[in-house]
Amino acid sequence: MAQGDTTITVVGNVVADPELRFTPSGAAVANFRVASTPRVFNKQSNQWEDGEALFLTCNVWQQAAENVAQSVIKGMRVIVTGRLKQCSFQNREGENRTVFEVDVDEVGPSLRYATAQVARIPREGAGQQARESAPQARPDPWAGNSGHPAGRAGEPEPPF
Numbered sequence: 001m002a003q004g005d006t007t008i009t010v011v012g013n014v015v016a017d018p019e020l021r022f023t024p025s026g027a028a029v030a031n032f033r034v035a036s037t038p039r040v041f042n043k044q045s046n047q048w049e050d051g052e053a054l055f056l057t058c059n060v061w062q063q064a065a066e067n068v069a070q071s072v073i074k075g076m077r078v079i080v081t082g083r084l085k086q087c088s089f090q091n092r093e094g095e096n097r098t099v100f101e102v103d104v105d106e107v108g109p110s111l112r113y114a115t116a117q118v119a120r121i122p123r124e125g126a127g128q129q130a131r132e133s134a135p136q137a138r139p140d141p142w143a144g145n146s147g148h149p150a151g152r153a154g155e156p157e158p159p160f
Contacts, residue, residue, distance in 0.1 A: 012036030020069035030065035060104035077110040
């Protein structure tokens with residue numbers, strides 16, 4: 001992150017399935033919108049009420065974009081963290097407009113009202129080759145489950 005970036009974390013619901021595209025150079029980018037609606041307690045009516053929703057367009061790049069496109073669907077409650085960006089432009093009628101977007105660093109499911117099962121995707125490239133060729137390399141604890149609750153038969157439960 002660059003100095004002076006405005007970081008933001010938003011919890012909200014995805015309003016449409018992510019749209020996955022590729023740049024001419026082949027870089028993946030996924031765009032999706034999140035609606036975050038505050039809940040306020042009205043003392044007069046003694047009830048919770050919805051406030052005004054904040055809609056933010058979220059842009060995520062590279063492998064994370066492909067992961068989001070495969071994992072996130074409309075209606076899902078997500079936690080998004082990234083850098084807030086302001087974009088100003090003129091519409092077709094010549095009116096000045098400003099929109100806010102999030103350049104996403106991380107996105108994940110909110111577990112407040114749901115459960116999730118995470119599947120790790122192995123990294124590709126030189127780092128992976130080095131790990132495979134190293135004889136003393138320890139097995140990856142996230143790589144799979146041999147049917148044993150601890151992940152590998154005979155090993156004790158993890159400390160967490």
